[in-house]
Amino acid sequence: MTRQIKFIQGNEACVEGALYAGLDFFAGYPITPSTEIAEHLSRRLPQQGGKFIQMEDEIASMCAIIGASLTGKKVLTATSGPGFSLKQEALGYAVMAEIPCVIVNVQRGGPSTGVPTHVSQGDVMQARWGTHGDHSIVALTASNHQDVFAMTVEAFNIAETYRTPVILLFDEVVGHMRERLEIPEKGEIPLVERLRTAVQGGVDYHPYLPREDGRLPMSDFGDVHRYNVTGLVHDMWGFPSDNPKIVHGLLRHLVDKIENNASQMAHYKTFYLEDAETVLLSFGSAARSALHVVEHLRPRGEKIGLLELQTLWPFPADVVQQYCNSARTTVVVEMNMGQVCQMVKTTVRHPERVFLANRIDGVFITDADIRNVLRLIEGKGV
Amino acid sequence: MERCRMVFSGSGGQGVITAAIILAEAAVLHEELTAVQTQAYGAAARGGATRADVIISDVPINFPKVIQPNVLVCLTQEAYNKFYDIIRPGGLMITDTRYVQPQLKVDAVQRQLPLYETVMDKIGKPIVFNICMLGAVVGLTQLVRPESIMKTLEQRIPSGFIEMNRQALELGLEMGQGVK
Amino acid sequence: MAVNDYIRQRFFPHLWCSGCGHGIVLNGLIRSVEKLGMSRNEMVMVSGIGCSSRISGYMDFHTLHTIHGRALAFATGVKLSKPELNVIVPMGDGDALSIGGNHFIHAARRNIDITAIVMNNRIYGMTGGQYSPLSGPGVMATTAPYSNIDQGFDVVEMAKAAGATFVARTTAYHVQQMADIIRAAILHEGFSVVEVMSQCPTYFGRKNKQGGAVEMMKRMKESTTPIGSKAKAEHPELIERGIFVQTDKPEYCSEYDRIIERAMGGV
Numbered sequence: 087m088t089r090q091i092k093f094i095q096g097n098e099a100c101v102e103g104a105l106y107a108g109l110d111f112f113a114g115y116p117i118t119p120s121t122e123i124a125e126h127l128s129r130r131l132p133q134q135g136g137k138f139i140q141m142e143d144e145i146a147s148m149c150a151i152i153g154a155s156l157t158g159k160k161v162l163t164a165t166s167g168p169g170f171s172l173k174q175e176a177l178g179y180a181v182m183a184e185i186p187c188v189i190v191n192v193q194r195g196g197p198s199t200g201v202p203t204h205v206s207q208g209d210v211m212q213a214r215w216g217t218h219g220d221h222s223i224v225a226l227t228a229s230n231h232q233d234v235f236a237m238t239v240e241a242f243n244i245a246e247t248y249r250t251p252v253i254l255l256f257d258e259v260v261g262h263m264r265e266r267l268e269i270p271e272k273g274e275i276p277l278v279e280r281l282r283t284a285v286q287g288g289v290d291y292h293p294y295l296p297r298e299d300g301r302l303p304m305s306d307f308g309d310v311h312r313y314n315v316t317g318l319v320h321d322m323w324g325f326p327s328d329n330p331k332i333v334h335g336l337l338r339h340l341v342d343k344i345e346n347n348a349s350q351m352a353h354y355k356t357f358y359l360e361d362a363e364t365v366l367l368s369f370g371s372a373a374r375s376a377l378h379v380v381e382h383l384r385p386r387g388e389k390i391g392l393l394e395l396q397t398l399w400p401f402p403a404d405v406v407q408q409y410c411n412s413a414r415t416t417v418v419v420e421m422n423m424g425q426v427c428q429m430v431k432t433t434v435r436h437p438e439r440v441f442l443a444n445r446i447d448g449v450f451i452t453d454a455d456i457r458n459v460l461r462l463i464e465g466k467g468v
Numbered sequence: 469m470e471r472c473r474m475v476f477s478g479s480g481g482q483g484v485i486t487a488a489i490i491l492a493e494a495a496v497l498h499e500e501l502t503a504v505q506t507q508a509y510g511a512a513a514r515g516g517a518t519r520a521d522v523i524i525s526d527v528p529i530n531f532p533k534v535i536q537p538n539v540l541v542c543l544t545q546e547a548y549n550k551f552y553d554i555i556r557p558g559g560l561m562i563t564d565t566r567y568v569q570p571q572l573k574v575d576a577v578q579r580q581l582p583l584y585e586t587v588m589d590k591i592g593k594p595i596v597f598n599i600c601m602l603g604a605v606v607g608l609t610q611l612v613r614p615e616s617i618m619k620t621l622e623q624r625i626p627s628g629f630i631e632m633n634r635q636a637l638e639l640g641l642e643m644g645q646g647v648k
Numbered sequence: 649m650a651v652n653d654y655i656r657q658r659f660f661p662h663l664w665c666s667g668c669g670h671g672i673v674l675n676g677l678i679r680s681v682e683k684l685g686m687s688r689n690e691m692v693m694v695s696g697i698g699c700s701s702r703i704s705g706y707m708d709f710h711t712l713h714t715i716h717g718r719a720l721a722f723a724t725g726v727k728l729s730k731p732e733l734n735v736i737v738p739m740g741d742g743d744a745l746s747i748g749g750n751h752f753i754h755a756a757r758r759n760i761d762i763t764a765i766v767m768n769n770r771i772y773g774m775t776g777g778q779y780s781p782l783s784g785p786g787v788m789a790t791t792a793p794y795s796n797i798d799q800g801f802d803v804v805e806m807a808k809a810a811g812a813t814f815v816a817r818t819t820a821y822h823v824q825q826m827a828d829i830i831r832a833a834i835l836h837e838g839f840s841v842v843e844v845m846s847q848c849p850t851y852f853g854r855k856n857k858q859g860g861a862v863e864m865m866k867r868m869k870e871s872t873t874p875i876g877s878k879a880k881a882e883h884p885e886l887i888e889r890g891i892f893v894q895t896d897k898p899e900y901c902s903e904y905d906r907i908i909e910r911a912m913g914g915v
Contacts, residue, residue: 306730315711
């Protein structure tokens with residue numbers, strides 16, 4: 087078997103992952119630094135009978151993929167900060183109506199138009215709480231092209247498994263840089279296909295009644311089961327209800343189906359953590375700088391390692407506790423004001439041992455930035 | 469091999485980004501090396517000096533940006549003025565004689581090559597200026613084999629343009645090797 | 649199939665106020681679909697938010713009740729991903745031309761085969777009687793206590809200008825014409841817009857002293873006239889009813905099929 091090797095941008099690695107996962111439909115609106123995803127898919131999707139549409143705006147793009155998902159398609163949209171803000175209401179709709187879909191946010195600096203188009207990781211909390219109301223969400227990230235590919239496939243798998251929107255929270259550096267990608271053979275990574283109901287026509291089908299294993303089989307628009315889909319709180323048929331029991335049950339279901347399966351969705355990588363007294367915790371492109379620091383300091387005898395999170399939401403608290411609770415120092419490396427750092431502090435046994443090494447000026451965080459923080463923690467000054 | 473960090477700079481339309489991509493792609497696809505290429509995008513890439521970064525190594529590259537290049541190419545005065553002082557001490561600075569009047573205070577091996585003039589004299593098409601520059605870089609550094617660059621070019625450009633690019637690459641190689 | 653088979657009877661009585669025109673639109677819609685003899689399984693109804701949007705819940709189709717103003721964007725996703733489905737989008741005036749105005753003009757521009765029914769009662773009913781972009785100057789509303797100064801859109805002119813290939817207007821009074829027009833709109837291949845003037849006695853009627861439903865419907869009868877009628881020539885202030893535009897232009901999904909052919913290596 088010869089795997090295809092490409093030298094491409096991270097955004098194209100995402101496209102390769104999406105096509106590998108079986109993407110059928112993309113709707114989007116151009117925005118740097120995510121535009122290459124739309125450009126590549128406009129060429130690639132129709133080559134295999136899929137559909138691409140450039141919608142009139144960001145909101146319409148999010149809505150269009152939800153519509154397409156209901157006809158049984160695997161769907162994707164891609165955007166960056168300002169566009170991600172615009173998509174939030176429809177994203178909440180996908181949460182409420184339990185529509186499988188994948189949303190890429192190639193992060194850039196914000197708020198608002200920010201510093202176009204320099205790198206940032208400032209949308210971690212927006213991914214979690216951007217849409218209104220109680221809910222849970224899945225957000226994955228990656229620091230290199232092989233992982234961008236793998237996490238994109240995983241995003242589609244999670245979306246189908248749990249009938250949920252999944253956010254891919256990449257960033258400008260990973261999205262734009264070019265490096266090697268080895269495309270796995272067909273079948274190497276298992277794919278989750280849409281679970282469709284086995285209920286025959288003429289028999290009552292309940293689109294919102296979970297099976298014993300918690301999964302909700304779907305029926306495509308156009309098939310024999312005609313049901314209602316709504317952003318209102320709804321009963322097991324999909325019809326609006328304000329019955330307090332139903333409201334309570336539905337909200338609990340929407341949160342539980344994600345949070346109770348957090349361990350299955352927790353993806354992460356560890357580097358030199360076996361004996362690490364100092365744990366760098368990072369994600370996305372920042373993890374590359376963190377690893378650079380670890381590999382620089384290890385040969386000098388420093389017991390330092392890296393925990394790279396690939397799942398940001400649901401927050402992998404067990405994993406963070408496992409590696410950080412016994413560490414002398416945990417340094418969270420991220421390009422924002424401490425969005426993941428706050429989560430780590432509320433998770434670990436000794437929040438006073440958690441520090442932030444960050445950069446928020448649109449410049450990619452360097453090994454020197456991280457080493458300076460390590461020196462400060464040790465009282466050595468910079 | 470020693471990790472090589474490069475910055476190619478010039479003005480929009482000179483093809484420095486394309487040259488950087490071709491070099492890095494040749495290293496990855498035809499030399500089994502590791503490479504990462506980055507550049508500025510969007511509003512940050514409009515007007516002024518263009519810059520493309522390439523790192524080539526034989527081990528994984530974590531930090532993808534170039535802060536201090538071992539090799540710095542400047543194809544315009546503006547790019548030179550903007551970037552000359554980022555070069556790693558003792559590095560290699562390549563400039564084009566027609567466009568750049570270098571200063572002597574830079575701590576680097578300076579190579580002023582008549583890239584543009586030669587391309588215009590021998591080929592007459594400025595479009596392959598960047599490939600000639602790439603030839604000079606490869607001639608001076610021996611980072612990848614010229615055949616790997618040619619293989620990459622053959623995959624990327626229409627067959628009718630291959631010969632012109634080969635010629636430009638060879639002109640650059642000769643110039644690069646001549647001044648080593 | 650009997651008319652009753654097209655509705656979800658367990659959700660009746662409907663939530664509209666007594667005298668509301670929207671129930672009449674529901675009736676007209678069912679009759680047109682019944683006449684066409686289309687299978688319910690190939691019908692998708694996509695709606696947004698507002699009184700009019702609740703119509704989708706009552707129809708025994710595949711129904712997608714979405715968010716405010718975005719129904720046409722959702723519908724575009726449904727239609728393009730499965731063009732064999734018939735997609736109908738009932739909207740209110742706010743849904744279609746205020747918050748959803750951008751989607752309205754762009755769906756028309758693309759000429760995607762969707763039937764948009766704009767139920768125009770010139771007021772926001774669900775939120776309690778605020779002015780809409782179709783209210784027009786002089787109208788009283790809860791957010792225009794001194795009378796409205798906003799100019800109104802003309803749905804028909806707007807749809808025409810945006811490129812819709814089927815554009816018609818009717819009223820909740822003209823039930824026969826409504827059913828005929830909706831039927832023609834569904835059959836039309838391309839983006840079709842049907843404006844149905846509908847009465848809201850609860851808010852528009854009361855705020856503007858137009859009486860109850862009966863008076864408001866009488867007013868619709870008297871203030872409208874068939875396109876190109878003699879009456880229009882004599883009384884230019886009359887609003888025309890009928891089909892204004894019915895033209896053939898390449899439909900979006902068919903055009904996209906040609907893109908697929910081209911991408912796959914055909915001509």
